[in-house]
Amino acid sequence: MIDFSLTEEQLALRDTVRKFVQTEIIPHAHRYDVSGDFPHDVIRKAWENGLMNPAVPEKFGGLGLGITEDVIMNEEMGAGCLGMTTSIAVNTLALYPILIGGTDEQIKHWITPFLNEPHLASFCLTEPGAGSDAGSLSLHAKDEGSHFVLNGSKMWITNAGHSHLLTVFATTNKELRSKGTVCLVVPTKTPGVSMGKHEDKMGQRCSDTRAITFENVKVPKENMIGQIGDGFKIALKTLDKTRTPIAAGAVGAARAAMEYSVKYSKERKQFNQPIANFQGIQFMLADMATKVEAGRLLCYQAAWALDRGMHKQGSYYASLAKRFSADMAMEVATDAVQVYGGYGYTKEYPVEKIMRDVKLVQIYEGTSQIQRVVIARHLLED
Amino acid sequence: MSTFLIAEHKDGQLKRVSLELLGECIRQGTTPTCILMGSGNLEGAAQELGKYGASQVVLLENAQLASFSNEAMANALHAYLSKQSPSGILMGASWLGKELLPRLAAKFQVGIASDCTEFKLGTPVTVRRPVFAGKCSKQVAFTGAPAVFSVRPNVLPVGEAKGSSPKIEKVAAEVGSPKAKLTEVLASGQKKVDLTEADIIISGGRSLKSGDNFKILFDCASVVGGAVGASRAAVDAGYAPHDMQVGQTGKTVSPKLYVACGISGAIQHLAGMRTSKVIVAINKDPEAPIFQKADYGLVGDLFEMVPLLTEELKKLKAHS
Amino acid sequence: MNILVLVKQVPDTETKIKITSDKKSIEKSDIKWVINPYDEFAIEQALKTKETLKTGTVTVVSVGPDRTVDALRTAIAMGADNACHVKADQELDTYLVSKALVEVIKKENAQLVFSGKQGIDDDQAATFGYVAELLGWPSASMVIKCDVSTDKIAVHREVEGGTRFAIEMPLPAVVAVDKGINTPRYASLPGIMKAKKKEIKTYSLADLGLGSEAPKTSVSDFALPPERQAGKKLSGDAATQVKELVKLLREEAKVI
Numbered sequence: 001m002i003d004f005s006l007t008e009e010q011l012a013l014r015d016t017v018r019k020f021v022q023t024e025i026i027p028h029a030h031r032y033d034v035s036g037d038f039p040h041d042v043i044r045k046a047w048e049n050g051l052m053n054p055a056v057p058e059k060f061g062g063l064g065l066g067i068t069e070d071v072i073m074n075e076e077m078g079a080g081c082l083g084m085t086t087s088i089a090v091n092t093l094a095l096y097p098i099l100i101g102g103t104d105e106q107i108k109h110w111i112t113p114f115l116n117e118p119h120l121a122s123f124c125l126t127e128p129g130a131g132s133d134a135g136s137l138s139l140h141a142k143d144e145g146s147h148f149v150l151n152g153s154k155m156w157i158t159n160a161g162h163s164h165l166l167t168v169f170a171t172t173n174k175e176l177r178s179k180g181t182v183c184l185v186v187p188t189k190t191p192g193v194s195m196g197k198h199e200d201k202m203g204q205r206c207s208d209t210r211a212i213t214f215e216n217v218k219v220p221k222e223n224m225i226g227q228i229g230d231g232f233k234i235a236l237k238t239l240d241k242t243r244t245p246i247a248a249g250a251v252g253a254a255r256a257a258m259e260y261s262v263k264y265s266k267e268r269k270q271f272n273q274p275i276a277n278f279q280g281i282q283f284m285l286a287d288m289a290t291k292v293e294a295g296r297l298l299c300y301q302a303a304w305a306l307d308r309g310m311h312k313q314g315s316y317y318a319s320l321a322k323r324f325s326a327d328m329a330m331e332v333a334t335d336a337v338q339v340y341g342g343y344g345y346t347k348e349y350p351v352e353k354i355m356r357d358v359k360l361v362q363i364y365e366g367t368s369q370i371q372r373v374v375i376a377r378h379l380l381e382d
Numbered sequence: 383m384s385t386f387l388i389a390e391h392k393d394g395q396l397k398r399v400s401l402e403l404l405g406e407c408i409r410q411g412t413t414p415t416c417i418l419m420g421s422g423n424l425e426g427a428a429q430e431l432g433k434y435g436a437s438q439v440v441l442l443e444n445a446q447l448a449s450f451s452n453e454a455m456a457n458a459l460h461a462y463l464s465k466q467s468p469s470g471i472l473m474g475a476s477w478l479g480k481e482l483l484p485r486l487a488a489k490f491q492v493g494i495a496s497d498c499t500e501f502k503l504g505t506p507v508t509v510r511r512p513v514f515a516g517k518c519s520k521q522v523a524f525t526g527a528p529a530v531f532s533v534r535p536n537v538l539p540v541g542e543a544k545g546s547s548p549k550i551e552k553v554a555a556e557v558g559s560p561k562a563k564l565t566e567v568l569a570s571g572q573k574k575v576d577l578t579e580a581d582i583i584i585s586g587g588r589s590l591k592s593g594d595n596f597k598i599l600f601d602c603a604s605v606v607g608g609a610v611g612a613s614r615a616a617v618d619a620g621y622a623p624h625d626m627q628v629g630q631t632g633k634t635v636s637p638k639l640y641v642a643c644g645i646s647g648a649i650q651h652l653a654g655m656r657t658s659k660v661i662v663a664i665n666k667d668p669e670a671p672i673f674q675k676a677d678y679g680l681v682g683d684l685f686e687m688v689p690l691l692t693e694e695l696k697k698l699k700a701h702s
Numbered sequence: 703m704n705i706l707v708l709v710k711q712v713p714d715t716e717t718k719i720k721i722t723s724d725k726k727s728i729e730k731s732d733i734k735w736v737i738n739p740y741d742e743f744a745i746e747q748a749l750k751t752k753e754t755l756k757t758g759t760v761t762v763v764s765v766g767p768d769r770t771v772d773a774l775r776t777a778i779a780m781g782a783d784n785a786c787h788v789k790a791d792q793e794l795d796t797y798l799v800s801k802a803l804v805e806v807i808k809k810e811n812a813q814l815v816f817s818g819k820q821g822i823d824d825d826q827a828a829t830f831g832y833v834a835e836l837l838g839w840p841s842a843s844m845v846i847k848c849d850v851s852t853d854k855i856a857v858h859r860e861v862e863g864g865t866r867f868a869i870e871m872p873l874p875a876v877v878a879v880d881k882g883i884n885t886p887r888y889a890s891l892p893g894i895m896k897a898k899k900k901e902i903k904t905y906s907l908a909d910l911g912l913g914s915e916a917p918k919t920s921v922s923d924f925a926l927p928p929e930r931q932a933g934k935k936l937s938g939d940a941a942t943q944v945k946e947l948v949k950l951l952r953e954e955a956k957v958i
Binding site for chain 2: 713715717719721728795796797800823824825826827828830831832835836839840841842843844856858860861862863864865866867868869870871872875916917918919920921922923924925926930931933934935936940941943944945947948950951955956957
């Protein structure tokens with residue numbers, strides 16, 4: 001039968017992350033949103049308490065936590081601040097290609113430093129000309145025998161300005177499309193790698209987002225994960241694993257927006273009574289709650305399937321979770337601003353930030369439109 | 383079987399809570415034997431107890447009782463009381479009372495109830511005490527004797543002052559061999575009380591008109607060991623630094639007493655202090671929204687009222 | 703050195719308290735149970751002490767029903783080495799809990815016992831002192847500074863009005879800590895995973911020789927505080943209003 005309960009460890013995990021978020025993230029979220037500064041301190045504390053890199057298997061010294069645990073953590077962090085969540089969680093995205101496609105030696109070599117120091121990594125797939133059409137990569141990796149030479153650029157790379165390591169997807173031959181792609185591990189300090197300016201974004205403003213330019217960057221063949229032709233596959237497998245926790249972050253943000261709205265509606269009085277007495281408000285709150293629960297359940301279902309090795313089904317559920325959670329979070333956050341009225345429109349109250357933050361979830365890690373394409377494809381195949 | 387009241391003094395000056403407990407016992411028809419502990423400075427306090435109705439005061443004297451030692455005090459009390467068949471032993475729930483009574487109860491291996499707001503002497507002795515940070519209260523009945531309990535100060539009224547000199551019995555206190563030693567008394571520096579920890583907050587709004595004027599709030603707060611807060615309007619106008627701001631984008635506080643001076647009571651400010659136990663509003667404008675939230679509202683000029691409040695609080699403190 | 707921490711599991715501070723229909727207790731069904739916040743400071747102080755002395759073990763002990771084990775596991779996740787659970791489903795009082803804790807302290811051969819200054823459910827602030835007296839050990843409460851060496855302990859404790867006492871005690875001793883002494887560490891994720899596998903020693907009251915003991919107090923008649931009354935505007939001139947206010951604050955509201 002279906003058991004919706006979490007294990008003792010999962011509950012303990014949720015409690016500790018929730019506590020961390022309340023003490024270390026929420027009090028500072030507004031300040032970092034305004035300044036756009038990078039939350040170094042918060043990331044360090046998150047690392048010190050084991051909140052980063054949860055997926056590294058135990059045999060390599062990590063916690064070996066599954067997607068379900070990642071989902072629980074991301075929901076809690078998302079309820080605090082999506083910008084900080086992204087900054088903390090994007091290591092998982094960046095390091096997964098190595099965990100998925102790398103040899104044991106490669107994993108030991110590249111991943112161990114992240115367990116010993118609060119190092120950051122970036123996942124470099126998107127380009128100025130390759131967003132949803134991620135297969136049409138232009139960053140060129142010229143095969144020169146013992147090494148590749150990279151030329152081209154990447155766009156919208158998270159944590160770029162503070163990363164130690166980049167996992168880069170490039171093409172050896174544009175005409176082969178995905179079959180020519182390659183995944184390379186590139187230390188950020190490699191000559192020829194240069195970072196653009198920190199983008200001034202609508203939301204998730206403390207999350208560092210930049211363009212990266214590669215000018216004749218020499219990358220040794222040992223840094224290749226898998227073989228030539230495996231790149232794109234590795235990228236997709238990575239995204240299969242991270243899509244659900246990203247969705248959970250949106251669930252957390254939406255949950256926070258809903259909780260703020262419920263609280264405010266009890267305090268704010270108009271027409272001599274709390275606005276919570278009005279059905280117009282009540283209906284909005286009820287819809288918020290329904291959406292949040294539904295989003296969470298879709299995330300848990302996807303995590304359950306993925307943790308059990310049900311790759312195809314899990315990937316499908318993950319698309320459902322991401323599509324739904326991102327879109328509903330935007331609806332919930334928008335309604336939260338509405339419940340708060342004029343006050344909600346100002347930065348003095350937390351809901352307009354949530355609205356600006358969740359908009360990005362509809363765009364990154366596969367737009368809501370691409371998710372629909374994927375879902376429909378799954379439904380229509382024979 | 384009889385009732386014993388452990389009376390408390392500070393350098394020979396009797397603490398008010400002892401008179402509150404004495405008054406209540408007498409109101410219930412029991413004159414407790416009062417006990418004072420110390421070294422050579424207890425006569426004045428003993429006479430004060432007599433004035434308020436005590437007929438018998440026992441002075442437990444020993445040099446080691448001149449300063450704080452929970453072991454010496456518990457040893458001395460037990461040595462004396464174990465010979466008296468006490469049915470009840472009570473003390474004010476001061477920091478000392480709360481610390482001492484559990485050790486004393488352990489010597490008798492009996493039950494203990496701390497910080498009670500009501501008590502009824504009888505068989506059995508029953509008390510009422512707040513729990514869950516005061517969210518509710520419960521009645522506790524003692525099985526066996528003595529019933530050992532401390533009573534919260536400032537809850538019960540002091541009795542009538544009409545009595546005469548009490549019978550005073552001096553007893554050499556048996557303090558045993560205490561292991562802990564008080565090595566130093568560290569006086570407080572004028573430490574600024576943290577806003578989020580303060581029990582009492584005096585807060586100012588834009589009506590203070592300048593940063594200098596906030597001095598009248600600081601003067602008031604210092605009498606009661608409170609902190610000073612400010613509304614966003616006052617902070618925005620530069621009258622107070624941001625770390626004093628109470629409200630949506632400032633600090634959230636939950637003191638026992640919040641006095642809002644010249645603060646209109648906008649929803650952003652209320653968000654920061656609405657869980658205060660008691661809210662007082664002082665404002666010239668009788669229509670100010672803050673009065674809807676205040677337990678006590680004073681319509682008037684804060685520049686007149688706050689200094690008067692400071693004076694009244696000073697008077698009150700002198701009588702504690 | 704064996705350092706023991708007395709830990710209590712209590713309802714979360716945000717819990718809305720509901721009284722049972724027989725008024726003998728509070729409704730326990732919807733409660734989120736947490737480690738008593740003051741005990742977190744105690745656990746942290748014990749861990750810090752062990753780190754400073756570079757020797758010793760930290761053992762946490764709690765008395766309560768099965769759910770108490772969660773609190774013990776959280777303490778282990780914070781870094782405690784061992785945990786003891788005294789399983790007791792019935793309502794206990796300070797007397798009985800203290801007697802049970804004393805037996806465990808003796809079994810564990812503890813030299814130093816930390817506790818929070820009070821449990822935020824019962825607010826008695828009595829157990830640590832009761833335990834100390836039963837053991838014949840010195841104790842200090844409201845401790846905000848604590849330095850331990852191999853045979854003695856020096857503390858600063860709050861008194862009132864900002865005054866503090868500096869107290870020295872030989873070991874063994876009981877120290878009840880107050881907020882502000884330290885910042886408790888989080889139960890880290892690696893800690894939580896390790897705690898899962900740790901064995902917890904379990905005792906019944908009978909195991910501790912207390913099978914036939916009963917509490918020395920009984921509880922009844924839980925009641926909610928009176929409803930907050932509507933505010934009142936005072937009248938008269940400034941001086942009259944202020945005098946009236948101070949009187950009301952002392953006698954009616956009882957906040958000064």
